Amino acid sequence: MMTTNKLGIYIHIPFCLQRCFYCGFHSQGGSSLLQQQAYVESLLADIDAYGAVYADAYLVDTVFIGGGTPTILPAVFVGMILDKLRECFVLAADAEITIESNPKTLTEEKLAAFQTYGVNRLSIGVQSFDDRILKTLGRAHSAEDAVESIVLAKECGFSNINLDLMFAVPGHTMECWVDTLKQAIALAPAHISFYSLQIEEGTPFYDRFMAGEITEISDFEDRRMYHKAIAMLKAAGYAQYEISNAAKPGKACRHNLKYWSMEDYLGIGESASSYLQGVRFTEAPVPEFHVNSREDDMSEFVFTGLRKTCGIKLAEFSHRFGADFWTVYADRRSELAAFLENGQLLETCGRLQLSEDCIDISNRIMAVFV
Ligand SMILES: C[S@@+](CC[C@H](N)C(=O)[O-])C[C@H]1O[C@@H](n2cnc3c(N)ncnc32)[C@H](O)[C@@H]1O
Ligand code: SF4
Numbered sequence: 001m002m003t004t005n006k007l008g009i010y011i012h013i014p015f016c017l018q019r020c021f022y023c024g025f026h027s028q029g030g031s032s033l034l035q036q037q038a039y040v041e042s043l044l045a046d047i048d049a050y051g052a053v054y055a056d057a058y059l060v061d062t063v064f065i066g067g068g069t070p071t072i073l074p075a076v077f078v079g080m081i082l083d084k085l086r087e088c089f090v091l092a093a094d095a096e097i098t099i100e101s102n103p104k105t106l107t108e109e110k111l112a113a114f115q116t117y118g119v120n121r122l123s124i125g126v127q128s129f130d131d132r133i134l135k136t137l138g139r140a141h142s143a144e145d146a147v148e149s150i151v152l153a154k155e156c157g158f159s160n161i162n163l164d165l166m167f168a169v170p171g172h173t174m175e176c177w178v179d180t181l182k183q184a185i186a187l188a189p190a191h192i193s194f195y196s197l198q199i200e201e202g203t204p205f206y207d208r209f210m211a212g213e214i215t216e217i218s219d220f221e222d223r224r225m226y227h228k229a230i231a232m233l234k235a236a237g238y239a240q241y242e243i244s245n246a247a248k249p250g251k252a253c254r255h256n257l258k259y260w261s262m263e264d265y266l267g268i269g270e271s272a273s274s275y276l277q278g279v280r281f282t283e284a285p286v287p288e289f290h291v292n293s294r295e296d297d298m299s300e301f302v303f304t305g306l307r308k309t310c311g312i313k314l315a316e317f318s319h320r321f322g323a324d325f326w327t328v329y330a331d332r333r334s335e336l337a338a339f340l341e342n343g344q345l346l347e348t349c350g351r352l353q354l355s356e357d358c359i360d361i362s363n364r365i366m367a368v369f370v
Contacts, residue, residue, distance in 0.1 A: 003056065003057055003058060003059055003090075004059065005057055005058050005059065005264070006058065006059055006060075006061045006092075006263065006264070007054070007057075007058035007059065007060050007061070007089075007264050007265065007266060008060070008061070008062040008063070008064065008254075008255045008258040008263065008264070008265035008266070009060055009062070009063050009064070009085065009089070009265070009266050009267075009268065010063075010064045010066060010255070010265060010266070010267040010268070010272055010273075010274075011043065011063070011064070011065045011066070011070075011081060011085075011267075011268050011269055011272070012026070012066060012067060012068065012267065012268070012269035012270055012271055012272040012283075013027075013039075013065065013066070013067040013068040013069065013070040013072070013073060013269065014026050014027040014028060014039070014067060014068045014269070014270050014271065015027060015028060015031040015035075015036060015039075015067065015068050015069060015072050015073070016028070016029050016067065016068055016069045016072065016102070016140075017029065017030075017069065017072060017102060017104055017105065017140040018030065018138070018140045019138070019204075020137055020138045020139055020140075021136075021137060021138035021203060021204040021205045021208075022137060022138070022166075022169075022197060022198075022199070022200065022203055022204075022205045023200070023203060024198075024200030024201070024202060024203055025067070025068065025271075026068070026270055026271035026285065027067055027068035027069070031072070033074070036072075036073055036074075036077065037077070039269075040073070040077045040080060040081065043081060043084075043268060043269055044080065044081070044084045046268050046269070047081070047084045047085055047088050047089075047268060048084070048088055050088070050266060050268060051087075051088025051089050052088075054089070054266065054276070055088055055089045055090060058089070058090070058264070059090050059091075059092050060085070060089045060090060060091045060092065060095060061091075061092040061094075061095050061096070061254070062095060062096045062097075062098075062254050062255035062258065063082070063085060063091070063095060063096070063097045063098070063255070064098045064100075064255040064256075065078065065081065065097075065098065065099045065100065065119075066098075066100045066123075067100055068100075069100065069101065069102045069105055069125075070099050070100055070101070071099060071100070071101035071102065071105040071106055071110060072102070072105050075109065075110045075113035075114060075117075076113070078099065078113070078114060078117060078119070079113065079116075079117045082097070082117045082118060082119075083117075095118075096120065096121055096253070096254045096255055097118050097119045097120050097121065098119070098120075098121040098122070098123055098162075098253070098255060099114060099119050099121075099122060099123070100123045100125070101122060101123065101124050101125065101149075102124075102125050102140065102141065103124060103125070103126070103141040103145040103146040103148070103149040104140050104141040104145055106124075106149045106152060106153065107152075108152060108155075108156060111152060111153055111156035111158065112156055115156060115157055115158070120158075120160055121158075121160040121161075121162070121253070122153050122158045122160070122161050122162070123161075123162040123163075123164065123191075123193075124146065124149055124150060124153070124161065124162065124163055124164070124189075125139075125164045126146040126150075126163045126164060126165060126184065127139060127164060127165060127166045128143070128165065128166065128169070128176075128180050129143040129146065129147075129179065129180045129183040129184070130143060130176050130179065130180060131143050132171070132176075133169050133171070133172060133176065133180075136169055136170060136171055137166070137169060138204070143183075147183075147187070150163070150187050150189065151187075159190065160190045160191070160251060161189040161190055161191070162189060162190070162191035162192065162193060162253065163184050163187070163189045163191075163192050163193070164193045164195065165180060165181070165184060165192060165193065165194045165195070165229075166194075166195050166196075166197055167194060167195070167196055167197070167222070167225040167226065167229065168196045168197045168216075168217040168221065168222040168225055168226075169197050169217070170197075170214040170215060170216065170217065172217060172225070174221070174224065174225060174228065177225050177228065177229075178228060178232070181194075181228070181229055181232045181233070182232075185232065185233070185236040185238075190247060190248050190251035191238075191245070191246070191247040191248070191251050191252070191253060192233060192238060192245075192246050192247075193244055193245050193246075194226070194229045194233075194244055194245075194246070195244050196222055196225075196226060196244075197217075199216065223360070226360060227357070230246070233246040234246075237249075239309075240309055240359070241257075241308060241309050241310070242256070242257075242260060242307050242308050242309065243307050243359055243360055243362060257308070259304065260304045260305060260307045260308050261304070261305065261308070262275070262297065262300060262301045262304060262305070262320075264276050264277065267282070267283065268283075269283065270283055270284060270285065271283055271284075271285065271286070273288075278291065278292045278297060279291050279292065280292060294321065297320075297321070298317070298321050298323075298328060299369040299370060301317060301320065301321075302317075302329075302352075302369050303362065303365065303366035303369045303370070306352070306353070306354055306362045306365055306366070307359075307362050308353075309353065309354075309356070309359055310351065310353060311346075311351050311352050311353025311354065312351065312352050312353070313350060313351055314347075314350050314351065314352060315350055325352070329369075332368050332369070335368045336365075336368060339361075339364075339365065343355055344358040344361060345358075345365065
């Protein structure tokens with residue numbers, strides 16, 4: 001009998017055209033075809049091995065090929081990865097299959113090939129439509145390259161497109177951010193992610209920040225840019241569904257929603273993380289393994305769930321954990337009282353959720369549950 005347990009699969013591709021100055025993700029700038037081929041072969045072996053263990057237990061309903069910049073690979077490698085996934089796992093007919101990309105890596109041939117392999121969602125790292133900001137970020141493309149890629153992807157039949165944007169970049173002004181948002185909205189992608197720049201240790205930005213060569217945008221300005229994005233996206237018909245994500249109706253990313261809903265996902269490839277049957281593990285180069293206790297699962301359900309604008313369903317908490325939320329967290333009630341009284345945290349219609357204006361304080365709420 002076919003299983004109804006759903007699984008998301010993440011595949012990590014650790015190659016980029018060049019390293020952006022701010023990025024802490026696991027990837028290398030520049031790679032040879034031989035290196036790429038060797039890596040893809042090791043991925044295929046891993047997919048085989050994981051399939052032998054998990055294929056019978058799950059129906060795969062989302063695949064996310066991320067990185068790094070997966071579209072740096074020759075399209076045929078992407079085809080081999082998806083063929084292997086179909087050979088080793090049961091993929092749902094309507095599976096959401098996303099690939100992350102960088103403007104300079106997309107050609108008509110590649111986009112057409114992705115379509116034939118069943119890729120039905122394309123995420124494009126645009127970051128900004130201002131060449132000065134792109135230069136500050138160390139991006140390998142211009143604003144014009146990004147526009148061309150988006151137009152090309154649409155012409156090649158991609159209707160489910162996400163654009164990644166970044167704000168609070170050193171030297172960013174509100175005017176410049178608003179202009180990027182306007183241009184993004186005018187291109188009418190189905191989904192827009194908007195990230196506040198984080199200065200990550202081990203990046204050129206971090207070194208320059210520590211040396212006093214760049215200054216962070218103030219918290220006040222950062223939040224102004226954040227709320228401006230939400231307001232403009234809302235006015236343009238995008239509903240925010242997570243701290244940094246907004247989508248046209250029905251276009252929320254089903255794969256990423258699994259991360260915030262404590263659903264099972266399997267990460268394959270260097271640095272990829274998994275959450276499977278209560279166990280969290282991360283692949284080399286920094287391997288981790290953690291068997292979640294029931295308490296871990298309960299608190300993760302709450303603080304990842306509160307990243308979503310719809311929050312958590314208290315009945316789902318009871319159903320998953322066999323216990324009433326407020327009984328389990330009776331001792332946290334006083335800490336949460338202030339958030340509830342001032343309207344930042346709302347308990348309505350059997351849900352606990354952050355108010356529209358306060359979704360970005362979820363990290364403070366998280367502190368109550370860890
Ligand atoms: C894993 S990257 C992959 C996308 C693709 N490689 C690209 O950059 O074009 C996904 C997104 O994370 C965001 N990101 C990466 N590093 C960040 C940082 N330090 N602060 C905020 N956002 C960041 C960028 O918007 C980026 O597009
Ligand atoms: S932001 Fe994207 S392109 Fe830039 S280094 Fe990170 S993964 Fe690579």
